[in-house]
Amino acid sequence: MISLKALPNQEHGEVTVLFLRRYWLDLAGAFLFTLAMTIVPIAVWVAIKLGNLTIMSQPFWGPALTLLLGCYMLVVAVITMAQITDYFLDIWIVTNERVINIEQHGLFSRTISELRLNQVQDITSETAGFLGTFLTYGNVFIQTAAERERFQFKNIDNPDDVKLIIAKLVTECKHRHGDASLEQEEQITDHKIPSEPHTA
Amino acid sequence: MTAFHFPLWYLLIPFAAILLATTIYMFFNIYHIAKFGMQSFGTTVVLLLYFGGYLAVLCVVGIMVSSIDWQHTVTIIEILPFAGNSTSTFGL
Numbered sequence: 001m002i003s004l005k006a007l008p009n010q011e012h013g014e015v016t017v018l019f020l021r022r023y024w025l026d027l028a029g030a031f032l033f034t035l036a037m038t039i040v041p042i043a044v045w046v047a048i049k050l051g052n053l054t055i056m057s058q059p060f061w062g063p064a065l066t067l068l069l070g071c072y073m074l075v076v077a078v079i080t081m082a083q084i085t086d087y088f089l090d091i092w093i094v095t096n097e098r099v100i101n102i103e104q105h106g107l108f109s110r111t112i113s114e115l116r117l118n119q120v121q122d123i124t125s126e127t128a129g130f131l132g133t134f135l136t137y138g139n140v141f142i143q144t145a146a147e148r149e150r151f152q153f154k155n156i157d158n159p160d161d162v163k164l165i166i167a168k169l170v171t172e173c174k175h176r177h178g179d180a181s182l183e184q185e186e187q188i189t190d191h192k193i194p195s196e197p198h199t200a
Numbered sequence: 201m202t203a204f205h206f207p208l209w210y211l212l213i214p215f216a217a218i219l220l221a222t223t224i225y226m227f228f229n230i231y232h233i234a235k236f237g238m239q240s241f242g243t244t245v246v247l248l249l250y251f252g253g254y255l256a257v258l259c260v261v262g263i264m265v266s267s268i269d270w271q272h273t274v275t276i277i278e279i280l281p282f283a284g285n286s287t288s289t290f291g292l
Contacts, residue, residue, distance in 0.1 A: 003239040019238075060274045063208050067215045070261035074222040077257045081229040081250055088246055089236050102236070107228055110236065 002102075004093070011097055018094035018165060022087055022155045023137035030083035037076045041069055082107055092153045094162075096169055099142060101151050115151055117166075117173035119144045121181040125163035142166065145181045209270040219261075226254050 002008070004016045048056060056062045089104035100114045120142055127138035138159040142151040156162060230250050237243040 001234070001237055001239040001243065058278070059272065060208070060279045063268045063270070064211055066264050066268060067211055070264055071215060071218045073257050073261055074219060077254055078222045078225045078229070081226060081254070084246065084250075085229045085232055088233060088243075091238065104232070104236070107225075107232065 002091075007093065007095065007100065010095075014095050014097045016093055016095050017169060018092070018162065020092040020094070020153060020156045020162065022090055023135070023157050025131065025135065025137065026155055027084065027087045030080060030087065033083065034076060034080040037072075037079075041072060090154070092156070094166060094169065097173060099151060099166070101153075113151070115142065115144060116177075116180065117170045118177045118180045119146065120166075120170045121145050123163050123166050123170070125159035127159060136160075140166070204276045205273045207271060207273045208268070212265075212270060215265075223254075226250065 004019060007014070007016070047053075056065065085107065086104050089102065089110070091100075091102040093100040093102075096117075098114050098116050099120075101112070103111045105111065122141075122143040124141040124143070125138060126141065127133055127136065132138050136159075137155055137157050140153040140156060140159045140162050142153075144150070153159070153162065230247060233243060233246055233250070237246070
Protein backbone atom coordinates (compact mmCIF):
# COMPACT_ATOMS: atom_id res chain seq x y z
CA MET A 1 0.00 0.00 0.00
CA ILE A 2 1.03 3.57 -0.60
CA SER A 3 1.26 5.87 2.37
CA LEU A 4 1.11 9.64 2.03
CA LYS A 5 3.62 9.88 4.87
CA ALA A 6 6.11 7.62 3.09
CA LEU A 7 5.87 8.15 -0.65
CA PRO A 8 8.19 6.19 -2.95
CA ASN A 9 11.60 7.96 -3.21
CA GLN A 10 10.44 10.63 -0.80
CA GLU A 11 13.01 13.35 -0.22
CA HIS A 12 13.83 14.99 3.08
CA GLY A 13 11.39 17.84 3.67
CA GLU A 14 9.01 16.71 0.94
CA VAL A 15 5.41 17.09 2.02
CA THR A 16 2.17 16.14 0.31
CA VAL A 17 0.15 19.19 -0.63
CA LEU A 18 -2.63 17.73 -2.76
CA PHE A 19 -4.10 14.26 -2.96
CA LEU A 20 -6.53 14.00 -5.85
CA ARG A 21 -8.96 11.47 -7.21
CA ARG A 22 -11.46 11.70 -10.02
CA TYR A 23 -14.67 13.54 -9.19
CA TRP A 24 -17.27 11.48 -7.29
CA LEU A 25 -19.60 11.63 -10.30
CA ASP A 26 -17.41 9.00 -11.99
CA LEU A 27 -17.97 6.67 -9.04
CA ALA A 28 -21.68 7.48 -9.03
CA GLY A 29 -21.71 6.38 -12.68
CA ALA A 30 -20.47 2.94 -11.61
CA PHE A 31 -23.22 2.68 -9.00
CA LEU A 32 -25.84 3.85 -11.50
CA PHE A 33 -24.66 1.14 -13.89
CA THR A 34 -25.11 -1.47 -11.15
CA LEU A 35 -28.53 -0.11 -10.30
CA ALA A 36 -29.63 -0.20 -13.94
CA MET A 37 -28.26 -3.72 -14.39
CA THR A 38 -30.08 -4.85 -11.22
CA ILE A 39 -33.37 -3.47 -12.47
CA VAL A 40 -33.19 -5.56 -15.67
CA PRO A 41 -33.80 -9.03 -14.10
CA ILE A 42 -36.43 -7.55 -11.75
CA ALA A 43 -38.24 -6.07 -14.76
CA VAL A 44 -38.04 -9.44 -16.55
CA TRP A 45 -39.43 -11.22 -13.47
CA VAL A 46 -42.31 -8.71 -13.22
CA ALA A 47 -43.00 -9.19 -16.94
CA ILE A 48 -43.11 -12.99 -16.46
CA LYS A 49 -45.49 -12.62 -13.52
CA LEU A 50 -47.74 -10.10 -15.27
CA GLY A 51 -47.76 -12.10 -18.48
CA ASN A 52 -48.69 -15.29 -16.61
CA LEU A 53 -45.81 -17.07 -18.32
CA THR A 54 -45.06 -20.54 -16.95
CA ILE A 55 -41.49 -20.65 -18.25
CA MET A 56 -40.04 -20.65 -14.71
CA SER A 57 -41.94 -23.84 -13.91
CA GLN A 58 -40.64 -25.66 -16.99
CA PRO A 59 -38.39 -28.61 -16.05
CA PHE A 60 -35.44 -27.32 -18.08
CA TRP A 61 -35.95 -23.58 -18.50
CA GLY A 62 -36.73 -22.90 -14.85
CA PRO A 63 -33.32 -24.12 -13.61
CA ALA A 64 -31.51 -22.82 -16.71
CA LEU A 65 -32.89 -19.30 -16.24
CA THR A 66 -32.13 -19.45 -12.53
CA LEU A 67 -28.49 -20.25 -13.30
CA LEU A 68 -28.41 -17.57 -15.98
CA LEU A 69 -29.71 -15.05 -13.46
CA GLY A 70 -27.07 -16.22 -10.97
CA CYS A 71 -24.29 -15.77 -13.54
CA TYR A 72 -25.69 -12.36 -14.47
CA MET A 73 -25.63 -11.23 -10.84
CA LEU A 74 -22.05 -12.43 -10.36
CA VAL A 75 -20.86 -10.73 -13.55
CA VAL A 76 -22.59 -7.44 -12.63
CA ALA A 77 -20.95 -7.65 -9.17
CA VAL A 78 -17.43 -8.08 -10.57
CA ILE A 79 -17.93 -5.40 -13.26
CA THR A 80 -19.00 -2.98 -10.51
CA MET A 81 -15.94 -3.95 -8.47
CA ALA A 82 -13.66 -3.41 -11.48
CA GLN A 83 -15.14 0.07 -12.01
CA ILE A 84 -14.68 0.96 -8.34
CA THR A 85 -11.11 -0.36 -8.45
CA ASP A 86 -10.40 1.71 -11.55
CA TYR A 87 -11.76 4.81 -9.82
CA PHE A 88 -10.04 4.08 -6.54
CA LEU A 89 -6.58 3.50 -8.01
CA ASP A 90 -6.44 6.58 -10.24
CA ILE A 91 -4.52 8.92 -7.97
CA TRP A 92 -2.62 12.17 -8.37
CA ILE A 93 -0.33 13.32 -5.61
CA VAL A 94 1.21 16.78 -5.61
CA THR A 95 4.03 17.41 -3.17
CA ASN A 96 6.16 20.52 -2.77
CA GLU A 97 8.76 18.84 -5.03
CA ARG A 98 6.95 16.74 -7.63
CA VAL A 99 3.74 15.44 -9.14
CA ILE A 100 3.03 11.71 -9.00
CA ASN A 101 0.55 10.30 -11.47
CA ILE A 102 -0.81 6.82 -10.77
CA GLU A 103 -3.30 5.51 -13.30
CA GLN A 104 -5.02 2.18 -13.45
CA HIS A 105 -6.07 1.07 -16.94
CA GLY A 106 -8.45 -1.82 -16.49
CA LEU A 107 -7.30 -4.49 -14.08
CA PHE A 108 -4.04 -5.56 -15.64
CA SER A 109 -2.37 -2.33 -16.67
CA ARG A 110 -1.01 0.39 -14.45
CA THR A 111 1.06 3.49 -15.10
CA ILE A 112 3.05 5.38 -12.47
CA SER A 113 4.92 8.47 -13.55
CA GLU A 114 6.34 11.47 -11.80
CA LEU A 115 7.43 14.91 -12.72
CA ARG A 116 9.56 17.38 -10.83
CA LEU A 117 7.84 20.69 -10.32
CA ASN A 118 10.82 22.72 -11.58
CA GLN A 119 10.40 21.00 -14.99
CA VAL A 120 6.88 22.34 -15.41
CA GLN A 121 6.45 24.85 -18.20
CA ASP A 122 2.71 25.27 -18.47
CA ILE A 123 -0.37 24.38 -16.45
CA THR A 124 -3.81 24.43 -18.01
CA SER A 125 -7.15 23.85 -16.34
CA GLU A 126 -10.18 22.89 -18.36
CA THR A 127 -13.84 22.77 -17.41
CA ALA A 128 -16.17 21.58 -20.12
CA GLY A 129 -19.86 20.79 -20.45
CA PHE A 130 -22.92 21.67 -18.40
CA LEU A 131 -22.20 19.27 -15.52
CA GLY A 132 -18.53 20.20 -15.41
CA THR A 133 -19.37 23.90 -15.19
CA PHE A 134 -22.23 23.43 -12.75
CA LEU A 135 -20.40 21.05 -10.41
CA THR A 136 -16.95 22.60 -11.00
CA TYR A 137 -14.96 19.60 -12.08
CA GLY A 138 -12.66 19.17 -15.03
CA ASN A 139 -9.12 18.47 -16.17
CA VAL A 140 -5.73 19.93 -15.39
CA PHE A 141 -2.90 19.52 -17.89
CA ILE A 142 0.70 19.91 -16.85
CA GLN A 143 3.19 20.43 -19.66
CA THR A 144 6.95 20.20 -19.51
CA ALA A 145 9.50 21.05 -22.14
CA ALA A 146 10.51 17.42 -22.37
CA GLU A 147 9.26 15.43 -25.32
CA ARG A 148 6.73 13.41 -23.42
CA GLU A 149 3.01 13.33 -23.00
CA ARG A 150 1.68 16.04 -20.79
CA PHE A 151 0.33 15.02 -17.40
CA GLN A 152 -3.42 15.01 -17.16
CA PHE A 153 -5.48 15.10 -14.01
CA LYS A 154 -8.76 13.74 -15.29
CA ASN A 155 -12.14 14.89 -13.98
CA ILE A 156 -10.89 16.33 -10.71
CA ASP A 157 -12.78 18.64 -8.38
CA ASN A 158 -12.04 22.38 -8.68
CA PRO A 159 -9.45 22.26 -11.47
CA ASP A 160 -8.94 26.03 -11.36
CA ASP A 161 -7.97 25.96 -7.67
CA VAL A 162 -5.70 22.97 -8.27
CA LYS A 163 -4.02 24.82 -11.12
CA LEU A 164 -3.38 27.86 -8.90
CA ILE A 165 -1.94 25.73 -6.10
CA ILE A 166 0.35 23.85 -8.49
CA ALA A 167 1.45 27.10 -10.15
CA LYS A 168 2.42 28.47 -6.73
CA LEU A 169 4.30 25.28 -5.87
CA VAL A 170 6.10 25.38 -9.23
CA THR A 171 7.26 28.94 -8.60
CA GLU A 172 8.53 28.03 -5.14
CA CYS A 173 10.26 24.90 -6.43
CA LYS A 174 11.95 26.83 -9.23
CA HIS A 175 13.24 29.32 -6.64
CA ARG A 176 14.75 26.49 -4.63
CA HIS A 177 16.16 24.30 -7.42
CA GLY A 178 16.36 26.49 -10.51
CA ASP A 179 14.24 26.32 -13.65
CA ALA A 180 14.86 22.89 -15.21
CA SER A 181 12.26 23.53 -17.93
CA LEU A 182 14.58 26.06 -19.62
CA GLU A 183 17.47 23.56 -19.68
CA GLN A 184 15.19 20.92 -21.18
CA GLU A 185 13.96 23.35 -23.81
CA GLU A 186 17.53 24.21 -24.79
CA GLN A 187 18.41 20.53 -25.05
CA ILE A 188 15.40 19.85 -27.28
CA THR A 189 16.18 22.84 -29.47
CA ASP A 190 19.78 21.63 -29.86
CA HIS A 191 18.51 18.21 -30.96
CA LYS A 192 15.83 19.47 -33.33
CA ILE A 193 17.67 22.22 -35.20
CA PRO A 194 20.78 20.86 -36.85
CA SER A 195 23.71 23.20 -37.20
CA GLU A 196 24.04 25.16 -40.45
CA PRO A 197 25.67 23.05 -43.13
CA HIS A 198 29.11 24.26 -44.05
CA THR A 199 29.44 25.36 -47.63
CA ALA A 200 32.64 24.69 -49.40
CA MET B 201 -37.55 -44.38 -30.45
CA THR B 202 -35.95 -43.38 -27.13
CA ALA B 203 -35.61 -39.73 -26.19
CA PHE B 204 -32.21 -38.42 -25.12
CA HIS B 205 -32.14 -37.83 -21.36
CA PHE B 206 -29.65 -35.82 -19.35
CA PRO B 207 -29.54 -34.81 -15.70
CA LEU B 208 -30.02 -31.16 -14.85
CA TRP B 209 -26.75 -30.98 -12.94
CA TYR B 210 -24.96 -30.83 -16.31
CA LEU B 211 -26.03 -27.18 -16.28
CA LEU B 212 -23.99 -26.65 -13.15
CA ILE B 213 -20.72 -27.26 -15.02
CA PRO B 214 -20.70 -23.99 -17.05
CA PHE B 215 -22.17 -22.25 -14.01
CA ALA B 216 -19.25 -23.48 -11.87
CA ALA B 217 -16.80 -22.22 -14.50
CA ILE B 218 -18.38 -18.75 -14.45
CA LEU B 219 -18.47 -18.80 -10.65
CA LEU B 220 -14.77 -19.65 -10.57
CA ALA B 221 -13.91 -16.95 -13.12
CA THR B 222 -15.85 -14.23 -11.27
CA THR B 223 -14.34 -15.30 -7.93
CA ILE B 224 -10.80 -15.11 -9.36
CA TYR B 225 -11.63 -11.70 -10.86
CA MET B 226 -12.98 -10.55 -7.50
CA PHE B 227 -9.75 -11.61 -5.80
CA PHE B 228 -7.74 -9.73 -8.45
CA ASN B 229 -9.72 -6.61 -7.54
CA ILE B 230 -9.04 -7.13 -3.86
CA TYR B 231 -5.35 -7.78 -4.54
CA HIS B 232 -5.06 -4.58 -6.56
CA ILE B 233 -6.76 -2.47 -3.91
CA ALA B 234 -4.72 -4.06 -1.11
CA LYS B 235 -1.40 -3.71 -2.95
CA PHE B 236 -1.74 -0.41 -4.80
CA GLY B 237 -4.39 1.47 -2.80
CA MET B 238 -3.66 4.20 -0.32
CA GLN B 239 -3.10 3.33 3.30
CA SER B 240 -6.35 4.74 4.62
CA PHE B 241 -9.68 3.99 6.24
CA GLY B 242 -11.37 4.34 2.84
CA THR B 243 -9.32 1.44 1.46
CA THR B 244 -10.40 -0.78 4.35
CA VAL B 245 -14.03 0.19 3.73
CA VAL B 246 -13.73 -0.63 0.03
CA LEU B 247 -12.13 -4.01 0.80
CA LEU B 248 -14.90 -4.84 3.27
CA LEU B 249 -17.51 -3.74 0.73
CA TYR B 250 -15.97 -6.02 -1.89
CA PHE B 251 -15.97 -9.03 0.44
CA GLY B 252 -19.42 -8.24 1.85
CA GLY B 253 -20.98 -7.44 -1.51
CA TYR B 254 -19.61 -10.52 -3.21
CA LEU B 255 -20.59 -12.77 -0.28
CA ALA B 256 -24.12 -11.32 -0.35
CA VAL B 257 -24.42 -12.02 -4.08
CA LEU B 258 -23.04 -15.54 -3.53
CA CYS B 259 -25.60 -16.16 -0.77
CA VAL B 260 -28.51 -15.02 -2.96
CA VAL B 261 -27.26 -17.14 -5.87
CA GLY B 262 -26.72 -20.09 -3.52
CA ILE B 263 -30.28 -19.85 -2.18
CA MET B 264 -31.66 -19.68 -5.72
CA VAL B 265 -29.61 -22.64 -6.92
CA SER B 266 -30.24 -24.83 -3.86
CA SER B 267 -34.01 -24.68 -4.39
CA ILE B 268 -33.71 -26.82 -7.52
CA ASP B 269 -33.62 -30.61 -7.74
CA TRP B 270 -30.49 -31.09 -9.82
CA GLN B 271 -30.88 -34.88 -9.97
CA HIS B 272 -33.96 -34.45 -12.12
CA THR B 273 -33.45 -35.59 -15.70
CA VAL B 274 -34.92 -33.85 -18.69
CA THR B 275 -35.42 -34.94 -22.26
CA ILE B 276 -34.55 -32.93 -25.32
CA ILE B 277 -38.25 -32.41 -26.02
CA GLU B 278 -38.63 -30.73 -22.62
CA ILE B 279 -36.03 -28.14 -23.57
CA LEU B 280 -38.46 -26.68 -26.05
CA PRO B 281 -40.21 -23.88 -24.17
CA PHE B 282 -43.88 -24.39 -23.39
CA ALA B 283 -43.67 -28.07 -24.35
CA GLY B 284 -46.44 -28.72 -21.88
CA ASN B 285 -44.59 -30.78 -19.31
CA SER B 286 -46.14 -30.12 -15.94
CA THR B 287 -43.28 -31.47 -13.79
CA SER B 288 -41.66 -28.62 -11.91
CA THR B 289 -38.16 -28.88 -10.52
CA PHE B 290 -38.95 -26.20 -7.94
CA GLY B 291 -41.46 -28.45 -6.23
CA LEU B 292 -44.22 -25.97 -7.12
